[in-house]
Amino acid sequence: MKYQTYLIDLDGTMYRGKDKIPEAKVFIDNLQAKGIEYYFLTNNTTKTPQQVADNLTNNHQISAKADQIVTPSLATAAYVKDMFDDDVKNHSAYVIGEYGLKSAVFGTGIKLDETNPDVVIVGLDYDVTYHKFEVATLAIKRGAFFIGTNADTNLPNERGLVPGAGSVISLVETSTQQKAKYIGKPERDIMDFAAEAKNFDPQKAVMVGDNYNTDIKCGINANVDTLLVYTGVSTHEDIKKVDIKPTHEVESLDQWDV
Template sequence: MKYQTYLIDLDGTMYRGKEKIPEARVFIDNLNRAGVDYYFLTNNTTKTPQQVAENLVNNHQITATPEQVVTPSLATAAYIQNMFDDDITNHSAYVIGEYGLKSAVFNTGIKLNEDNPDVVIVGLDYDVTYHKFEVATLAIKKGAFFIGTNADTNLPNERGLVPGAGSVISLVETSTQQRAHYIGKPEPDMIFFAAKEKGFDPKTSVMVGDNYNTDIKAGISAKVDTLWVNTGVSTHADIDKEKIKPTHQVESLDQWDV
């Protein structure tokens, strides 16, 4: 089947940390030659779309623009804008996360509040501390709505599988005995958000990724075809154990005929 839109994961699919995946560049070049639309649906909340696009272009020679990047940070910002009946500037949030997440959230106009916020948002934070966990836990215990950006327990980089946002969020879930409301993959929200923002039909799109538990499950949840590539987190053994298989499987993306 020829797809009109490709939804492409980054970590483990386009690159592994600082390590290039040469076949990924070939794949994107093929999409551009064929005139096929594509967007990068990453669970990484640490960077802004501008920074993500610059990394792809400058460090991996992959054609990308900020407008082609969709993150849980953007989807979370859209979600909280629809949470309240009145103006969002009347409400407050506490965020554990990096600049990519914080900038998207606070650009909505919601106020920062460590004592009694309406919502607590937790994502990947490279400088997470006990104090941050403490503030988040106490706020959620007081009744703040608990959002987790994404459930990735690990991220593939040049050193191996390092802790992901899900590892940080799970600590807060344990301390509060509450499950976060997740925004990123494997929830279908990211795909629906991207479709609405970018104006494509999910039925004619395909979700491309290396991680069955995030990328492929997101596609399955959104009833979108999936393309699994064996360059990151999930292995053939992992895929073999799953009842619902990816629509397509390849060893590397240069094997895929767009």
């Protein structure tokens, strides 16, 4: 099947940390040459869309613009705006996360409140501290709605599999005995947000990624076809054990005919 829209993961699919995946650039070049629409659907909340696009372009020579980047930060901000019946500016939030998440959330106009926020949002934070966990836990215990950006327990980079946002969120889940409302992959929320924001037909799209538990499950949950590439997290042994297989599987992206 020829797809009209490609939704493409980053870590483990386009690159591994600072290390290039040469086949990824060829894959994107082929999409461009054929005029096929593509977006990068990442679980990275630490960077803004412009920073993500700059990294792809400058460090990996992969053509990308800010409006081609879809992050859980953007999807979370949209979710927060829709949470309330009145103006979001009348409400407050506490956020554990990097600039990419905070800029998107507070860009909605919602106010910062560390004591009695309406919502607590937790994502990957490279400088997370006990104090931040404490503030988030107490706020959720007081009744704040608990959002987790994405459930990634690990991220593949040039050093190996390092802790992801899910590892941070799970600590807050443990301390509050509450499950977060997740927005990013594998939840369909981020796919639904992408389809609405970018105006593409999910039935004519394919989700491309290296991680069955995030990328591929996101496609499955949203009834979008999937393409698993074995350059990152998931292995052949992993896929043998799952009931619902990816729609397509390739060893590397140069094996895929766009």
